[in-house]
Amino acid sequence: MAAKGKQGTLLQAICRNYLFSKRIYYKQSPVKKLYVQTRLGHSSTSSWSINSYMPEASAFHGIRCFKDLHNLSVLDPDTFWGVLAKARLEWSKPFDAVNESDFKSGTIKWFQGGQLNVSVNCVDRHALLSPERVALIWERDEPGTEVKVTYRKLLEMTCRLANVLKRHGIKKGDRVAIYMPVSPVAVAAMLACTRIGAVHTVVFAGFSADSLSGRILDGECNAIITCNQGIRGGRLVELKKTVDEAVKNCPMVKCVFVAHRTENKVPMSDMDIPLEEAMAKEEAVCPPEIMESEDMLFMLYTSGSTGKPKGIVHTQAGYLLYAGLTHKYVFDYHQGDVFGCVADIGWITGHSYVVYGPLCNGGTTVLFESTPTYPNPGRYWETVQRLRINQFYGAPTAFRLLMKYGDDWVKRYDRSSLKTLGSVGEPIHHEAWEWYYGVVGDGKCTVLDTWWQTETGGICITPRPSEEGAEIVPAIAMRPFFGIVPALMDENGKELKGQNVAGALCIKQPWPGIARTLYGDHQRFLDSYFRTYPGYYFTGDGAHRSIEGYYQLTGRMDDVINISGHRLGTAEVEDAMDEHPDVPEAAVIGIPHDIKGEVPFAFVVLKDDVSRAEKVVVEELKSMVTSKIAKYAVPDHIVVVKRLPKTRSGKIMRRVLRKIATNETSDLGDLTTMDDPEIITEVIEYYEKYKQQKSSA
Numbered sequence: 001m002a003a004k005g006k007q008g009t010l011l012q013a014i015c016r017n018y019l020f021s022k023r024i025y026y027k028q029s030p031v032k033k034l035y036v037q038t039r040l041g042h043s044s045t046s047s048w049s050i051n052s053y054m055p056e057a058s059a060f061h062g063i064r065c066f067k068d069l070h071n072l073s074v075l076d077p078d079t080f081w082g083v084l085a086k087a088r089l090e091w092s093k094p095f096d097a098v099n100e101s102d103f104k105s106g107t108i109k110w111f112q113g114g115q116l117n118v119s120v121n122c123v124d125r126h127a128l129l130s131p132e133r134v135a136l137i138w139e140r141d142e143p144g145t146e147v148k149v150t151y152r153k154l155l156e157m158t159c160r161l162a163n164v165l166k167r168h169g170i171k172k173g174d175r176v177a178i179y180m181p182v183s184p185v186a187v188a189a190m191l192a193c194t195r196i197g198a199v200h201t202v203v204f205a206g207f208s209a210d211s212l213s214g215r216i217l218d219g220e221c222n223a224i225i226t227c228n229q230g231i232r233g234g235r236l237v238e239l240k241k242t243v244d245e246a247v248k249n250c251p252m253v254k255c256v257f258v259a260h261r262t263e264n265k266v267p268m269s270d271m272d273i274p275l276e277e278a279m280a281k282e283e284a285v286c287p288p289e290i291m292e293s294e295d296m297l298f299m300l301y302t303s304g305s306t307g308k309p310k311g312i313v314h315t316q317a318g319y320l321l322y323a324g325l326t327h328k329y330v331f332d333y334h335q336g337d338v339f340g341c342v343a344d345i346g347w348i349t350g351h352s353y354v355v356y357g358p359l360c361n362g363g364t365t366v367l368f369e370s371t372p373t374y375p376n377p378g379r380y381w382e383t384v385q386r387l388r389i390n391q392f393y394g395a396p397t398a399f400r401l402l403m404k405y406g407d408d409w410v411k412r413y414d415r416s417s418l419k420t421l422g423s424v425g426e427p428i429h430h431e432a433w434e435w436y437y438g439v440v441g442d443g444k445c446t447v448l449d450t451w452w453q454t455e456t457g458g459i460c461i462t463p464r465p466s467e468e469g470a471e472i473v474p475a476i477a478m479r480p481f482f483g484i485v486p487a488l489m490d491e492n493g494k495e496l497k498g499q500n501v502a503g504a505l506c507i508k509q510p511w512p513g514i515a516r517t518l519y520g521d522h523q524r525f526l527d528s529y530f531r532t533y534p535g536y537y538f539t540g541d542g543a544h545r546s547i548e549g550y551y552q553l554t555g556r557m558d559d560v561i562n563i564s565g566h567r568l569g570t571a572e573v574e575d576a577m578d579e580h581p582d583v584p585e586a587a588v589i590g591i592p593h594d595i596k597g598e599v600p601f602a603f604v605v606l607k608d609d610v611s612r613a614e615k616v617v618v619e620e621l622k623s624m625v626t627s628k629i630a631k632y633a634v635p636d637h638i639v640v641v642k643r644l645p646k647t648r649s650g651k652i653m654r655r656v657l658r659k660i661a662t663n664e665t666s667d668l669g670d671l672t673t674m675d676d677p678e679i680i681t682e683v684i685e686y687y688e689k690y691k692q693q694k695s696s697a
């Protein structure tokens, strides 16, 4: 079977098969224009001083400029992170050691001995100082109906919700699944878990019941927090119904807390608890659980090379410090700014830059519930105008989509509040970058391509922060953040030195935001990230280092594709399709797509004796993928073939299939290991037939 033969093949094969084949995406001369953008953490560069930029710098010796500070973060990370952790987080008990991590053994430990509570850091300390400061602006799906939540109110909501959880037996260390779109109650749910020491796992509210139950089972969750229904782009989403289906397979779930986003009634069973009603009965005070720095904070499932999604585990202090610091220094966030990250809380971007980073800094964060095109393609910019957003953080897939509707949808709204524009999740190509910079930002904003991953906890490579007045090269992530030391590796596992080199992107030394393990599978954690290049964290991405020393990402080196900024393992789709009784084999690859970046493309083999029409089976496969994973995972193309090209050892040659699917058959690469080259002609014929049928349909 397709996916089954792939287990355990990712390591050395990853490099050889992908980066060092012709799949490398980077262009030799990526630099079209250089922009010099002079803002660096301050509105006026002339008044810039290291001590106002980072007040803690006075505790370091001999730091006069940004370069000194960055060097210190890299050369003496213990001093750098130790001072910042003390200053930026509120501790119940100070830590004894800054960093006891070792990439050789894959052990990661920061701030051991320290005790703190994340909800106290994100809410209480700000509620105490500025109770009426707005913490959340809920930009509801219906434009013009935003709801503001102050720090005082958020603290009250968090405590009430925490008390509800406690009343129903949820305690420190328990895992709680959150299946909700972004909203104040969803943020309070995350914070309530942190308050009582429970571990949340937010599951993107677009995932199917099977995906949800898979994550609940893997995470051994005993409670779920959800909504009766969601509303997105004017459409109702039946969240509770999906939870009901998922829960049938999850005997360990003892209660389901149901918040109400709509007035509509949904069936409630004995284990369902109406959340707002329960919260109203609880006290608005809940003593925080004191947590160790390295206790689990949350887990978040993400796709890997093999079929089963991985439960990435982040812990308390290191993650929070890193999320807060990157939020502050990458985006140049200042008190009073309105921070607008339009990601959903179901992804890491929502965790770090909708919730934890901004709240750790006492900021005002926008919770964007809608879509970029509802009720029209001006939605983002109308929101910017109405909420006076200062930092906007979105995904290239949305920019590519919006560009197609024309500049007028942007220009009709006042965007003069914008200072920084961030991009995340996938490469931002030149055209989209230019549009973001020139049209959205009117050539006045700092535009940042930010590279990072669920595993890294926060942004690792991005043009800012940097030295005063440093250039920004369009569409490149460019510079490592404080404490981040990137390394590029060659096909023999050796680090590439010098400039103008391309290789596998690794990070050389630990930083506080890195994931600690995969829930219930530490060995897979070690194998996935630390075995390929011993002593280095391997990101799974390729990168190029330019002559100037800037980093440009070149794409994934494994079988993970990126659909509209969402990670998906092709093996997950193959596994879902393999379950069809008429499909003995399937191979899924990613192909480029104008708007979504990449889309899945499937070649499937049907059993010889299938009597039903191919069309019917293909439709069944699509609905299987929808119900086993999510709609976004359904392949755009499903081509039925007789056989799949394989190596003599039986491995499917996806590299060849990718060439066929992208019509690059004149150069199929090295075929010496192929078992039966005739299969190529056969597959091409089937694909040509498929294209003809599609164009005449």
Ligand code: PRX
Residues within 6 Å of the ligand: 302, 348, 349, 423, 424, 425, 426, 427, 428, 449, 450, 451, 452, 453, 454, 455, 477, 539, 540, 541, 553, 555, 556, 562, 565, 566, 567
């Ligand atoms: O391949 C890289 C791509 O997204 C992957 C991480 O996906 P995920 O864990 O879902 O996190 C997405 C949001 C942080 C990376 O391994 N990626 C992310 N940002 C960029 C990127 N690729 C190119 N440029 C980026 N700025």
